[in-house]
Amino acid sequence: MFTSEKEYLKHYNIHDYDVPLVSVDIAIFTLLDGKLHILLVERGDFPQKGRWSLPGGFINQQQDKDLHATALRKLTEKTGVKTPHLEQVATIGNTKRDPRGWSVTVLYMGLIPYAPTADFIETVADARWWPYEVAIKQNLAFDHIELVTQARERLRVKSGYTVLPVYVLNAPFTLTQLQQAFEELLGTEIEKKSFRRRIQAADLLEEVGEGLPEGGRGRIAALYRPRKGSEQHAFIRAFGGSEED
Amino acid sequence: MFTSEKEYLKHYNIHDYDVPLVSVDIAIFTLLDGKLHILLVERGDFPQKGRWSLPGGFINQQQDKDLHATALRKLTEKTGVKTPHLEQVATIGNTKRDPRGWSVTVLYMGLIPYAPTADFIETVADARWWPYEVAIKQNLAFDHIELVTQARERLRVKSGYTVLPVYVLNAPFTLTQLQQAFEELLGTEIEKKSFRRRIQAADLLEEVGEGLPEGGRGRIAALYRPRKGSEQHAFIRAFGGSEED
DNA sequence: GAAATAGTGTCTCTGAGACAATATCGT
């Protein structure tokens, strides 16, 4: 049919093809009053207008150089928050998830220290932090309940062998605060000595002075902030004892 | 603009939007003569005609109910092999990876016991197993060299805390064969006793008789096959001692 | 019996889990 690559590309037109919708959705978590929260937006337009959903949207071929850029842009436009950690979780694509037809979404998971959402937000009626347990009982748009639980699961598992939970805290923080963040994100308690031993042996934090302890009373606590690159450290042994299945 | 969901959907037309290309690519690995191999196809059509690439292609909105189905269909069409393990690795999307423009690909990784490729193959000039080390020195199509290394890395890491390597062997197999598969997929040696202790304690295999040992000479070896569901078992401690970074 | 392969015994070392003890702060 075509005789050269150049010839082929000249005649290529994506609209000759039957392409699915592609979107990016972002599950952003934080810790507020010691509890896991997730950021949801109320949809301002059809479809599913008025329902709560994950922030997200379509790729802008002019503005976005890659998928990660799309995720960051959508997050800023819709919520005004900036995340220090954003990772891809999975891509879900099927015929049923969107009434408009075959639809593919790339799901991201992000973590951030608590920050209020911006006053001005585009194309959404509202952007709000929800306690996780409350959020999953809402009637979310599309298949977002599954996306939310999938992102939550990634967060839980990865909190067991990395120091991801540092990203829901504002530095500097005490080891007790960090342990509480781990426990909330893991959904289980950690033995204090085990926790401190692991964190300190890994040398992923640097001490930056001392400060008030957790409850305002008691012995002065050492304050820490994450070292550069601590994000990608993986322990060979996971917290929690019971094996994953 | 619209007053109801129904109204909105009636006027919705995906071709009004600027959508990217979406494809699925599959990195299938096997073990042949004790060495890791990967399945590549020679592209029969433009673009990049004549270059070797991962098997893959576009979603067929009529035939495929989800992305996983697309991956399975493409694999069968292009190579004739059926895989007992197929998992999603990541989704790569950017402006540069395809000369046709903004392009998104969902990368899958699969494992299979060695089987020849089918004689009849659609839209590809050839489908062949390549030794991994040779494959990555080829000038692969698009950004497939990065996809291949990303899938390889997933395989390596996951071989450290699961029993994934069982899927490159034909059951029944001996523990020695399994250990050799682990070592090749991990890219490192494992101490025999540690290996056997772990595998046997986890109770993921069932014994199915005895058979000739590895080299045809020597003591008769016990033969095993994976138990149902062993696939999703994860050890809390990874093989290899050195921590991931 | 020798070579080859399968399988075991056992010591050491690392790091998690449990829990008690000590240290330092405000009042």
Place this chain on the structure above:
DNA sequence: ACGATATTGTCTCAGAGACACTATTTC
């Protein structure tokens, strides 16, 4: 001194790593 919180000591236990040893097969 007391209550609260931070920090450390130390014992136990699971499981990886190392390496030597025993067992069973073919030739």
